[in-house]
Amino acid sequence: MVSHEFGAAAAWLVWIIPFAASLAMPAIAKWQLRPVGWAAIGAAALSAIMAASLLPGAISGSEVHDQTSWISAIGLEAGVLADPLAVIMANVVAWISLLIVIYSTGYMKGDPNIARFWFWMLFFIGSMQLIVLSDNLLQVFFGWEGVGLASYALIGFWYRDKKKDHVGQEGRRVLGMLDYYSPTHAGMKAFVMTKIGDVMMLAGMFLIFAFAGTFGFRELVADTAWATAMSAEGLLIPAAVLLFGGAVGKSSQFPLNEWLLEAMTGPTAVSALIHAATMVKAGVFLVARLGPLFFALGAAGILADQFFEIVAWVGAITALLLATQAIVNPEIKKVLAYSTGSQIGYMMMALGIAGLSEQFADGYTAGFFHLISHAMFKASLFMAAGSLLHIVGSRFMTDMGGLRRHLKKTYLFMWAAGLALMGAPFITTGFWSKDAVFAAVFESGSTWAMPIFAIAVITAIITAFYTTRMIGMVFFGPKSEHVKKREAAGHPIHEAPLSMWVPYGVLAAITIGLGIMGLAFEESLHDLFAEYLDGSFGIHAAHYTGDSVLPGFLSGLNPVALGASVAAFAGGIGLGYAFYIGRWVSPARIVNSNIVFYAIHKLFLNRWYINASIYWCFVVAPLWLARGVFRYFERTAIDYGMNTGFERAALWGAKVIQHTQTGVTQSYLYVFGAGLLFVALILLI
């Protein structure tokens, strides 16, 4: 048990160390390029150790809350809040960051702009931990924008916009919009699109602040008079939904999901860290932070059901929408990106359903457990994909094929992490967490339980299918022309260096290792959160105690959910095996066999036309409108109308006056006399 002072210092240092290190990076790089990577590893490790030192306290259920004055002019304080939720999240972030930082030293080797890369990576880690450990919304927003900024900078890291750094197929158009993005375009798109979510979040924050006079999480729980007042004005649900808008943007949920695909232009280490394991989870974390707060208001008779319904449905829609697109995409990173958004949909679904159920802790734990397991297996998959990109020199899976004999380690690790994504029964974390989500949805008793459950199961089938497809396309079948050409040119296919495969190997191993004791892990997480929710929010929970029909180690699991998840896995992997590993049927033949399949394929490949529609409505149309106003109002009415118009009027006036200057004395005298007469007349009358 660590002392409170030490705990507080550690909670501050977890995010201050990466920030300080990020500032030191350019200076170190100026001095010597070699030690920069080591310094980054050191900083990430130190931060991770600080996070780990908080763990014992969190497990024992205590929390660290430390404040200091900040904007004293309006009485705002800065602080850290290391409660179990934050500490677990901080550890997930810190340790995965450390592994990815190690991976990056191999992946980014020889890049001349390495100092910039490290600056932003560490800046990102600091900002992310700031989100996790802040004790108030305003400070969270600093981290929130910080991760957005780092994401913008790292997506566009290769800012020269070389052809190899683009995503999409060159020249491909959807509804007339080019589906081919440069890194700088992608970074901008990500920043602006998440900004839409961010302004919603700001609006939500402000609404709450206007009534509560505080941004602090603990203060908001301590006195809920603000919620009563807001509820009376009908502003509570809007505020909650607006805050969720921030999460939708950051976590790439429908309808703000389209930026994540283009975010794949960043270095793969970045995709693994920011766009799979951590930043995109910030939205989930925010919902996990605020969800209990809104749920606990139920005790005071203030229901926030609509909020939770929106969360659950957004999650469900996103899960399905993005999974369908992952089936058809030829780029490995994009498949993983779709998958990330889809899996986050599961988390949102679980957190949303938690609020609609009596057993809040069940859904809550399920969502968060899925966050943890997804962070591990998806980071592993992304790093492995980066390794493939590195080895093969192409982002297209059609340029790979038949690699399993050359890349034994990567092949093995991708299977392990891939199985977790598919939810392979009993041995992977992914299975247990997904099963927990299924069970939470199924048992919730909400009116929406069945449709959402159905979507969840369908999505699980699709997930297993596209993951198998990915592995099949990369490792099975004949070698592609691209690989043959590369080998002929003297670039034999060989495994990536140690610093690269070890990190994803470690994560893949943990995925399986933790998976074997997954149920026990889930139960302890559940107990921890149940205690936390009870202690901090007064949400009482009883674990599911229905009569167990399942024998042995499976007792306590919901049989329907279990059956559904096993069946979904089997169905998905079976189909995928038939098409892409066994290659008994050609997928192209199926697609072209009739118009319906063809149309569906096209719909998925064209991203349901959502991306193109967004471009038309929010880029093309406003620019067109602005151009019209510029040409026909600013240029004509303002510039010509006012400036030139005034000039003409003045010139005309001058001319009129000029004509009176005749120089003829008689006419001057005549006007003078007329004037005198006029004055005299006025005086007389």
Added chain:
Amino acid sequence: MAMDYALLQAVFIPLFASPLAYMVGRRYGMGAATWLTFGVLLYCTVLIIAAAIDGGAEERYPWTQMFGEFGLVLDGLASPFAIIIYALSTIIVLYSRPYMEHKFAEHHAADGSSQTQIQYVNQKSGLYFALYLVFAMGMLGTILATNLIEFYVFFEVMLIPAFFMVALWGDGNRRKISLMFFFWTHVGAVVLLLGFLALGFSAGSFDFAAVSDAGLDPDIVLAAAVAIAIGLGVKLAAFMFHIWLPWVHGAAPTPISALLSPVMIGIGAYGIFRLIVELLPGAFSELAVWFHVWGLVTMIYGGAMALMQDDIKRLLAYSSISQMGYLLFGIGSYSVLGLAGAEMMYVTHALGKGLLFLMAGILIVRVGTRSLSQLGGLAGKMPITAVCAVIGALTIAGVPPTSGFMGEWLLFYGALETAINEGSTLRFVTFGLGLVATALTMSYMLWMLKRIFFGKLPEKLGKVKEAGWHMLAPMMVLAGFTIVLGIYPDIFLEQIVPYMGGVVDGGIGVEYAGALEGIPSPIDGGAGH
């Protein structure tokens, strides 16, 4: 430890140093004139900062029977304005040197003058710094004035040197543009003067205090307030009165653009604070919602027009219009934090837009073009400029940890607070649209950065080099300060918030105070306990 006559010195030393700068420039060259100007302004800046740290200052001197006293006041409202005006003026002196040298050399070649280039440059630099000093003192005087006529005089004093600097060393059709500048701002000033005369003659004195205590007929007050708002609206370049701004800020020599655009036009906002919010609270309560809407329209209009520009300086000029919209929007928010946010926006806009204009100047000198379509990929060639420009752009876009966010969140929060208190649908809508406009701001800023610094490097820019330290050091100072202020806004908020609180409690309408009851306001000590 504020010195005696500190404010008087701060205003008049630059004025008296102005002819000196002219002579020094002619005789001892541009370097000497630069450092003289820098020294004078630095001294005055230190005076102002010392007085502000000391809790403000107030100096009154006898003037004429007719107008009242000649006073100089540095209070919670004035000190952030005053500090930013002089601090920016001081560091841009350094920047002026290489930029204007480049400009004078261009003119020398074009004029075919019989002098040698050095003689020519020295002579012109003397004139430049002489005008520069008067320009700076005019701006400061306006901020510190305590009397309507005094305000008006300084208001016009800053116009004259600016006019000459545009006319002499501007780009494009500079004579015509400078005349346009003079004409429109002068028309605005005349309307302003009408408002002043109406107030002064009905109050019997032109002192602010006298006007405030006079208990004037509300109709006259409202009419005067409208006249003042229109007059200052021209200075602010609010929508429909922005005619002159894109031309002038596009054409002015870049160091002057960097002062005109954020610092000088924002004085219009200062005028609204001082003359309408503080002096005529009754009229303000009626006009606030109009300011709010006018501000919103200006925000969106300026941003949309900025998207359409190819010339960097014109883009930045339209961006300034949009930012002035934010200020008006905040003033119209009619709440303590909204008003405080608007003043913060002035400070942060000065830093951010200053940075971006300095960037534009570097591109003009080093690359030789200001057309976005001919730029690209320069981040690798000029990394320090790029970093500073990104910080500037983020400041304008209101992204933490830059100071832009500290202005923006207060401003929008204030707008929302009033919307809730008044239960006004209109204000809810303007609040929402205002937030959406921040996404527009972000879009044009990021797009600008992309077109200048990222993407492919055009072949002919292969030999571009980073600017010298005269140009970089001012940018680095501004960039550093915007981040410090973004993390620790108390530097200014500690002065601004109490002042705004006083204005709202003491001045703003009674019905507002009533509406506040029942809802815990963060100002009344609700927050953070």
